[in-house]
Amino acid sequence: MTMSGLLGWSFIALGAFIFRYILKVGSRETGLPPGPPTLPVLGNIHQFPTKYTHIQFSRWGKQFGGIFSLKIGSGTMVVISSPRIVKDYLDKRSASTSSRPHIRMVEMITDGLGFAMISALGPVWKSLRRAIQMFLTKEACRRHLPIERVEAIQLLYDTLKQPEDLFTHVQRHATSLILSTVFGVRSPRYENSTVTEFIDVQHRVEAALEPGAHPPIDLMPILQYVPERWASWKGICRDIRAKQRKLYVGLRDKCEARMREDRRNGSFLETLFDQKDALGLTRDMIGYLGGASLEGGSVTAVSHLQTFVLCMACHPEVQARAHMEIDQVVGSNRMPSLEDFEHLPYLRAIVKEVHRFYPVVPMGLPHASTSDEMVDGFFIPKGTTLFMNIYGIYHDEDLFEDPEVFNPDRYLSSEFGTKPGVDTAGFRHDFHFGCGRRICPGILLGDTMIMMNVMNLLWAFNFKAVDMNKRDPHVPIQYTDFTAGLATGPKPYQCDIKPRSQERADIVRSEFAQARPIFSMFEHELSPEEKDFVAHW
Template sequence: MSPAVVLGLTVVLCAWLIRRLGRIGSRERGLPPGPPTLPLIGNLHQFPTAFAHAKFTEWAKLYGDIVSAKLGPRTVIVLSSPSLVRECIDLRSATTSDRPSLHILELLYDDNEDLVLARYGPTWKALRRAAHDILSREACMKHLPIQHAEASQLMYDLLERPEGLYTHIYRYSASVILSVVAGIRSPQFEGTIVEDFDHLIRRVEYLLRPGGSPPVDLFPPLKYIPSRFAPWKTETKELRAKEEKLFFGILDHCVDRIKRDRRNGCFLEYVLDHQSYYGLDYRKMAYLGGILLIAGADTTAVFLRWFVACMLTHPDIQRRAQQEIDEIVGLDKSPELNDIEKLPYLQAIIKEVHRFRPVTPTAMPHVTTADERVGEFLIPKGATIFMNVWAIYHHLDYFDNPEVFDPERYMRSELGNKPGVDTTGLRNDLGFGGGRRICPGSNLASNSIFLNTMNLLWAFNLLPGKDEITGEPVSIDLNSFTGGLVAVPPPFPCEIIPRSEAKASMIREQFTAASPTFELFEQHIFSREA
């Protein structure tokens, strides 16, 4: 081959390669509109590493309710209207129920062990079927005794140590899910497995959030950086060991309890009895229990913290809700779960907290397993889809004054929407996700929310804490919260005062009366060293 031919082929090859590389990061024909891209990186330089909902909402205002962004060769789709969520996530769930493939998850877990983040397939289906069987609406009625008992301790803890609001709420939420899943309760936060789970959740969430670790999935050669130059690899290894110790320790505890004929009807006992039916090996059972604990402990606690913050900043709303509870429940008894059906204003408050400060502002991302078309736009196979729950719940087309905390909107309409607007796809539970990946624990979480919001308002006056120097009430910033996957409000000072001595006496009596229920889950307290 002559030098001229070789040179010509080289020039053609280089031109082809430059053209191909130049297309990486570009928005392909048919994709929804979005921010301008740069060669190779697309919108990587603009993609949020914190408070993703804020950037996504900004894009929605500029480009519309369906937006695309490019992260190198990968496509991200952001949905900011309820009708689009219904169309893409609910009605097309057969092809939009996958999760992103993340190298971090491959290091943390084996073969899709994480129910929440597992890829869509046989393993996830088996895990999901098991979780649904124990967390269905009917099954959750069996868990009410321990939820009532734990709620009585939360009231008692707030009565005796009101300064510990944050940890008391988390202890409640974690102990309920521990009892339901593993038959173990935690009577305190400090120095227990509950505190271990809290630390574990924070570390895992940080690694998984955008910017929490290098973009290995976009630049695969980063996988081969030696651990001594890659702190995230050491962190992942430590987290994996911590999770294995906790998850296997909990399942071993259940096995030991069964051997001693000391069953208490928890989820893991049921799964162990039906292991062959679900097709789960010992490791997958351990991780199913552990992931349910992580997912269930955090979200309910965060909602209750937002609820208290909203009551502190809106005393008139708090007083009206207390008046409704007093009229319906009465003064000589505490609330029961079925009382919530007769408390429309409290129901409106709960819906408004979900709308005003959704716990997961962008929900968990979905991934498409086939090309889909929505109107004129293409959503390609392998695209990551975000439900921008924040934007939907703060959308001026659907809600009057969406930045104002106003439960009255839910007294006027079931969905809190403006009159006359098309509410296709609008749900009060968008924060629980959608399609086939909707949270399986939503029934258990809702029962906890109903019980504790009633209890808190029935039992206590919630007042802003006072500055130690000036003695003036400390203002609470409802716009201050963490920017990760879960929107957690920072600790805030709060005065929690029993509404009467009679109510304080009832709280102490109910906590004492809960002892037989507690004992069923305290055959011996699970050791964090197990």
């Protein structure tokens, strides 16, 4: 055979090899969990939902089982919607499942300092984790109870004055509480620039990071080299980064200035600055850790409380029963206290049912496997992106009776709200806070915020469905009544809110007036407009 002929056959063989390799890209490897059919190169990209990802993932979970896989180009994604597998794999083997997948958009936005999404369990993550655990110990949370209590009282007072603006009152309350405890500065009104800037940035982040909202840049790295004029996500990241950095760095610098002027008020950042060398923290790490605390604490509380009010307004029979219970335990002569919560079993069931009915982060945050593992007879390779479908677990018809129906009674007849006969060995009450080493460290603070506000709101007010975006109040609440995104909550709605009695309204006004000395400790940097606003209170 001539040299030219040999070269020709070599090129043919090489082309055939490349062609066969390309055909394998996107195919599900032997041993992976089952999943929807794939296409060469694309895998399941063509089927990937662009919003309400958890709904489609829940449908696939019913079709393929408690663990299934998707192929995104050459990358692999595994979705788990079985409590038993969550416990056996994500919890018990968290040493190999607690990293985060490399998410280019997150790194571009946060410079790699976003605590919740740091990919590797390396020294930066460990330093940030040690620091945030200091803020969230039982003792630390007790120290913040005074400002937590009076911020909850302001939520009642604002709702009493302007009930039609409940949505913004809840957003102001949650954001101001975390700003006070973390950065040492509060927001007495929603129109405060810090509140509105944070809400705007957070909505942009959630929309940008929802699975399917943008091309799979990390699973198909070649997309990173697409020019910005054809890659809108690059401009989105740059814009979010600038807004977020301005906000968090500005709040950090204000805290440092107060410390220099000896005007401390016990905020978390003061502790971080005092111990930054021992903890191995830089000034940027401190600013972004404060921002992560603000994101995790406020977003969860806002969504839960807005969902709670929606469910009360649409289920008057549940609200009436809760009113009866709280009246028997607390009465009408005083506001509830945290100690009352243990004596309110139906109210506790309502809180659990709100978490189950529509979890704030329905898909949780993604994990990444750092070693090959066998799980339930399937092979999970190193580098797999892992999702716990929290919504899918909580809406599994095999686990819960009528899961699409809001029914707190399920938690009175069963510890985990499950159907009779269900094996609950792998169940936890806190799936909505995540799993493994990456479980949310703010569970204690978040639970306290929710307990306090749910008791207060039910003690003080009646909520009645009115119009509700022109939806029939007799039709069960649908997932389309909630926003799409990485974190989700009810779409804006209106309901009729009235104080349950004049006596209760007077107690709210009196408690709010007595809260002024505590508020004033966190109001050093108010704008002239806000000082005038506070003076007119």
